[in-house]
Amino acid sequence: MKLKPVLAGLALALGLAGVAAAADKTKVGFIFVGPIGDGGWTHEHNVARLAVEEKFGDAVETIYQESVPEGADAERVLTQMALSGADLIFSTSFGFMDPTMNVAAKFPDVKFEHATGYKRADNVGTYSARFYEGRAIQGLIAGRMTQTNVVGYIASFPIPEVIRGINSAFIHARKANPDVQFKVIWAYTWFDPAKEADAAAALIEQGADVILQHTDSTAPQAAAEKAGNVITFGQASDMIEYAPRPRVSSIIDNWTPYYIDRVQAVMDGTWTSDDTWHGIREGMVKIGEITDAVPADVKQAALALKDSIASGDYHPFTGPLNKQDGTPWLTEGETADDGTLLGMNFFVEGLAAEIPQ
Amino acid sequence: MDLSAINPVILTASLMVAATPILLAAIGELVVEKSGVLNLGVEGMMIAGAICGFAVAVETGSPALGFLAAALGGAGLALIFGFLTQVLMSNQVATGLALALFGLGLSALIGQRYQGVKPPATARLDLGPLSDIPVLGRVLFSHDPMVYVSLGLVAAVWAFLRVTRAGLILRAVGEGHDAAHALGYKVVRIRLMAIAFGGACAGLGGAYLSLIRVPQWTEGMTAGAGWIALAIVVFASWRAGRVLLGAYLFGGVAVLQLNLQAAGVPVPVEYLSMSPYLITIIVLVIMSSRRGRAAVAAPASLGRVFHASS
Structure with a gap:
């Protein structure tokens, strides 16, 4: 059970090494707890990822890794993403909280957005929906x-x-x-x-x-x-x-406006760590x-x-x-x-x- | 707590349904390992079978054709493994793991069009008056055909390995491939057949998930069932009867613990949650430890590369 994600991580690392050339693009990483075709939680995060690509076109490049187990494997995947030059990483499950904090401490220049958690740092913001x-x-x-x-x-x-x-x-x-x-x-x-x-x-x-x-x-x-x-x-x-x-x-769950807003903030250099908790009123919960x-x-x-x-x-x-x-x-x-x-x-x-x- | 809400008859019936995918995959893997090949790609073959079966059942409207396609899909994927490990003599562990990943990815690709689609329903087998017997009728005689197919397969594999000449040859290949080769048996061909059989069984197990138990297609829907099947083969010490016991024990406790939770039994949920794994392992290990070492030993050539010249 454990080797699978390790190999997935390796495959990801090799894949990422190949595309590390494009430097001036804003690179946005996503790690997902389930497959993007789950029809639920991860699916909606991926919809927002695609919306980010749509909105910014050539100015961004997104990478993602799906079905990442919560725990040590998440830390490995996050590290690989940070090493491959991601500017902003959305880590989209509660159980990625500690791995995100650990990796964020090692990569102070990379911005992290952690969903549904409560731990923050200068380069780690949190967001969730009500x-x-x-x-x-x-x-x-x-x-x-x-x-x-x-x-x-x-x-x-x-x-x-x-x-x-x-x-x-x-x-x-x-x-x-x-x-x-x-x-x-x-x-x-x-x-x-x-x-x-x-x-x-x-x-x-x-x-x-x-x-x-x-x-x-x-x-x-x-x-x-x-x-x-x-x-x-x-x-x-x-x-x-x-x-x-x-x-x-x-x-x-409607993550699209938030993701676009945060990617824009990273591009503008105005990103700061904060805690966002939006509900029906703001449209994050529909x-x-x-x-x-x-x-x-x-x-x-x-x-x-x-x-x-x-x-x-x-x-x-x-x-x-x-x-x-x-x-x-x-x-x-x-x-x-x-x-x-x-x-x-x-x-x-x-x-x-x-x-x- | 309200234990009266749990109906033991329905519980036993759903136990059999819950155990069938693992049972199918495990009995196939048992034959593969008995022939001396360790195929860790069960998860990949299962999920490939799940989507092949689902896609064909949806397109043709026939669950039976779906299961056939699932068996073919699983066997096809298994033969890739067979070609790599038996002909090109690659490492079985690494190739098996790669097969698991490949199957997951390939099934996700094929399955993109099938998300949210509903499969044609599989009819319960009508056994006439047998199904009307109180208790026993509901438990034993009112399932879909695949439950009986899986039980039949276990019996067939048991008989094949125990009393047939072909089964003896298969075991000989698994215990000492050099000796079997010296006797003139086609080691590679026999193993390829075993691998294809294992893949077909895993494919059927996957299709049972996507067509009957869940029933729908979702990426990664096997969620580790293949790995559990692998573990059950080992803890069952490579015996068909114990594979059946292990799979039913695992499926049974898994369903039971959910029912106990719903009934509000005052046992910490953590214990209930781990109970399927714990109980299955403990029971099978205790059973195996009573016999001599020979009874628990793995096939002697398990996982070793065979080359005809050596």
Whole structure:
């Protein structure tokens, strides 16, 4: 299992050595945790990469490496990219955080942009999208549409981003339907279609008729379709090929404006390390079309929720909210601050599942 | 915790589905290794089979033709490996690893047009009254045909290696290729046939993923199943029956742990997550350790280069 990425890294190094000639172009590297054809998370990052190429034409050159495991292999790939003359590297998975910090320390002149992490340096900026805003809308639809009152959630890793999504979906599902229960499976992978399909099947067998996923492939959609009376939501990408059922809506990650903006900043020499966290309002999180499988009144409520989040009138984490163990977290009308959200490591009251520690 | 939500009958049935891709790939690799060849490219052959089968099934509308194409695709890729290692005598480990990478890349290339496409459904085999038997009917007699094909293959491989003359020759080639050569057996030809068979089985395993278990095409969708199949062959100490046990154990615990998680069993998720690997290895190692050394030994010529003049 381990040798494969090593060889991939070698192949990349050889390939990169061949094209190192073009010097005046801005070279932008991307490392991806899954294949660009995953139909979800990595796919959308690659769409933005292609948009960067389209926008700047000959002025940029992009390179990428897909299916890079989180850990030591990522460090090797990042080092190779930096050595090959990349000016800016987007490292697009939470688990690339420490490798990115390590490599960035060795290459102070190379700029790094790390997605969904929280560690920064002079040449490392972070960016993420407020996916939890979209999760709130999914939770509302899930709560209103479930017949069995069981919502299945395929979680990937117990990190703040995933926990935020579960909390946000749960809060709004409960608001819409006080009887709703969440069943959570931790898949411990971002991308493994067979395992994702099995997880979806296990949840459906145990009564879930809504499946939410925080993994990257479309396999849970296929499993839900096979099972019949189950609805799902596109994750990271629209997954429109499964509309109108099982996929009834989606969260779409739209990285294009941000990537173009950052590449431009590097070209202009104005790039500085910062922390960007955009949501529905800025367009980084988009809500895919809500299909006709959703009753009109539910759709209307979902769109109203979306508008109120976009306008800033409503924050998905608004008190009163207690933590899972019953201790108070937010008082009436209080909203969560970004610091707490970024480090979120607890479930809210009512969730029966557990976070692996 | 709500264990009553887990239906053991459905669980057993989904266990068999979850184990079939690994079982197919592992039983093929078993024959390859018994002939003295170490082909580490199972992952590549599986994914090549996954896309060949998917593409042909979509174009023709027939899953059966899809599986046939998957077997051919896997065997074709395997024969590249066979040509390089048996005719040109390249290093088997390096060539096998290269094959795994090549298969992943090639399948991604072929598969570009097939993302988001839905494959034709594979019908469950209608076994008439057998499927209506309570419990047993659901567990044993209501699967798609490939589950039975995989079980049949295991039985056939077991019988082939144990009681047929051809199987004896294959094992002889794997244990001592020089001696087999001296006896007049065509070592290279026999190994090429074994390699092609292994590739065809891996291809079927991949197509089982893309056509039945998931079912869709996604790049890299085997996600390591080929490597697990390789490990199972070793831990099963090159015996067909234990390969079956290992694959079902792995598939079973993998499905079971997901169900236990969904039911909210108070066992840390980390333990549940590692349990398929741990339990499979422990059980197979314990089984192997009870016999003498001869029972666990790998084929003596495994991975060694054969040259007719030496």
